[in-house]
Amino acid sequence: MNAQTKMSAKGQIVIPKELRERLDWATGTELEIEESAGGLILRAARKDRKRLSLEEFRARRPKYEGPPLTLEEIDRRVEQAMAEHFKKEYRIKR
Incomplete structure (x- = not known):
C-alpha cells in the first residue's frame, strides 16, 4: 500500500488507519525510527533486542551436518528464512 501524509509543525505524522490495523499498531505502540539512504524506516520497537557476541551466536546456531551447500x-x-521472519515479526497477513 502506498500512502501520503503530512508532517505537522511539531514534527508529528499520521499513519493511515488501514496500515495501523494491518500492522496491529494500537495507541501507545512504541516505534523505532531508523535512517536509511532513501529516508526513514519505521517499525514497532522490540523490547527483547539483545546483541549477541560472535561467540554467543556460534554457540546458539544449529549445527549443519548435511552435504556442502553452494552459495x-x-x-x-537465507532469503526464505528472512521472508518467514519478516512475516512473523511484522504480522504481515498474506
Whole structure:
C-alpha cells in the first residue's frame, strides 16, 4: 500500500488507519525510527533486542551436518528464512 501524509509543525505524522490495523499498531505502540539512504524506516520497537557476541551466536546456531551447500543454495535459504521472519515479526497477513 502506498500512502501520503503530512508532517505537522511539531514534527508529528499520521499513519493511515488501514496500515495501523494491518500492522496491529494500537495507541501507545512504541516505534523505532531508523535512517536509511532513501529516508526513514519505521517499525514497532522490540523490547527483547539483545546483541549477541560472535561467540554467543556460534554457540546458539544449529549445527549443519548435511552435504556442502553452494552459495546460491545458501542465498536461497537465507532469503526464505528472512521472508518467514519478516512475516512473523511484522504480522504481515498474506
